[in-house]
Amino acid sequence: MNAARPSEGASMYAIELQDLRKNFGKTEIIRGANLAVKAGERVAVIGPNGAGKSTLFNLISGRLAPTSGEVLLNGQSVVGLRPYEINRLGLSRSFQITNIFPKLSVFENLRCGVLWSLGYRYTFLRFLSKLDDANERTEQLMRQVGLERKRDVLAVNLTYAEQRALEIGVTIAGGANVILLDEPTAGMSKTETSHFIALIKEVTVGRTLLTVEHDMGVVFGLADRIAVVVYGEVIAFDTPAAVRANPKVQEAYLGSSVADAQGGH
């Protein structure tokens, strides 16, 4: 790949993976993944179960440390940084299993996501109710994800689809410009999914999006480019049409053809 690494300033890539590897004991999960996602691009990460998609997300977001290789966020290495440090550099992620604050209300969940980016940090000398900018931003977010009628409901009491929407809300709350969504539509009905994809498109306008997705219809509708992960490697990274036509992908991942897989989930 690129030998000359952009050491400072604006890289044209929002996320760049260089020969990324991760072993669990002797098992290699990620085996030299390379990927370069341009700023503002929407990328779907697909691949069979166990291919390492979630692990890839965990490596990028700092939940796991890579065994070797490089992860660059806007040209800056984030290997070895803690999740909160990476988040402060402008990357935010959601989780495959709903991961919110169950005993806080919808409003409080979203406001927690907003606070750091507005500079309130560890403050205990100001009242939340007086932080007009944070509260306004939270109200706006709540409308964006369509939960304004559930404002004071505890997250634990929401329906599954509402919890998923809240998860997206918390993820985008801090205004990160790189968003990682791990199977955002998992477990949703067809109508919920299409509604939800529209929401994701809307809230990620102008941001870089990486999403793991199984529903091929969704993938082709949402993504500018598709990264195919098989057995810990990115075997293809191209436009949906090109990926669909790529014989390597058809062979390795889909068995016969992408068309067969459509609607399979």
Added chain:
Amino acid sequence: MNAIASSSSPSAPVRYYRFKPWNLGRILVWSLFAIALIVAPMLFRSSLALTMLSQIGYLIIICLSYNMLLGQGGMLSFGHAVYTGLGSFIAIHTMNLAAKGSLPVPLVLIPLVGGLGGMFFAILFGYVTTKKAGTTFAMITLGLGELVASMALMFPTFFGGEGGITTNRVYGTPFFGLNFGSQTQVYYLIAVYCFVCTGLMFAFTGTPLGRILNAVRDNPERVEFIGYNTQRVRYIAFIIAGFFAGIGGGLASINFEIVNAADSLNGIRSGGYLLFTFLGGATFFFGPIIGAVLLVFASILLSELSKAWLLYLGLIFLFMVMFAPGGVASLIMMNLRVAKFGKFKPFWALYAGLIATGALLVAGVAGVVEMIYHMQLNAALGPTLRFFGMTLDTSSVTSWAISLGLMVVGGVLLELVRRRFVAAWSRAQEDIEHEIKRGGMA
């Protein structure tokens, strides 16, 4: 910041406006709290009552500070007495130095000195303990608590050995005519600190750090992905809790004029704070206030009533953990919620049934326990004992039969009522949950 601006909707930002009807209620609640603190010693004039009220006052501060860790931060600390106790020692040494004239600290500021002492040790020890969360945190606090308790025996000059450190709270120039010689004056000093500290700790729950602390309790991993260092959040909260714990400790020093490492620093004391904070209710801010009141009633009144009071306390604790894990505060709030949704009617009869059958069971159990204790400890005093106006005879079959009979009958009836209660209760809760989900109301 740019990202935030660019992602906001193109339409003009709508100023959000929220009607806040509870502010009036809040003023009312705080006024009532202040009035209660002021008039309590006028209503209960005995010296025992004043002793109890003084202890309740500083224990409220301590239990609330403990709940900052347990209820708000999800930190199960087994070593809270370290910070109250060390706060007490710092305070009492400062009092002695001030009495000698070496330090110009008036008595009214001694609790703050205790607070700074507690805070200092929280900064020191919290740096280690708050690195970890959950079980590991609990274990480390337990270990540190034992460490400090055993250190107390190694440094008798500071901790006063077995006799502890004594002081005299009457020193220096009186503060607006108050020399704090009388217990009443001490009570009002405690009451002022109690009110201010409670207010400050309540205010803390409405700050960014207070809310993120709740988030750390609920889901520490997620907090790391919204920009916060969870260790830092826990650490700062721990320091603040240590500060208030130290204030409570300082007030205890003033109240008793003696601090003894053997019972102010150890794990039993820490366990007491934990137990009663839990009994009062860790999930609500005011729960620990109830806990502090219960703690004083249990340790002063219950211990007067029966030698077996620790056994009863253990049974109560067991019972609460099993049937009301949210403590007294949650019992109150759950019933208020049922009442708010207009579903309380069937519960009057059920509660009456629970109380009546429960009383039978308690009477039976108490009879048996008292007779066994009497046989073990007071056999020399003969077979008869008086308990709640009744005469029990450990040598008569009738006493045993009646007690055991009450126990069995009460137990069976209680279980029958309990089943009906649980059925009605869960039905009411389901209805309420359903109404909340449908209406989007909290």
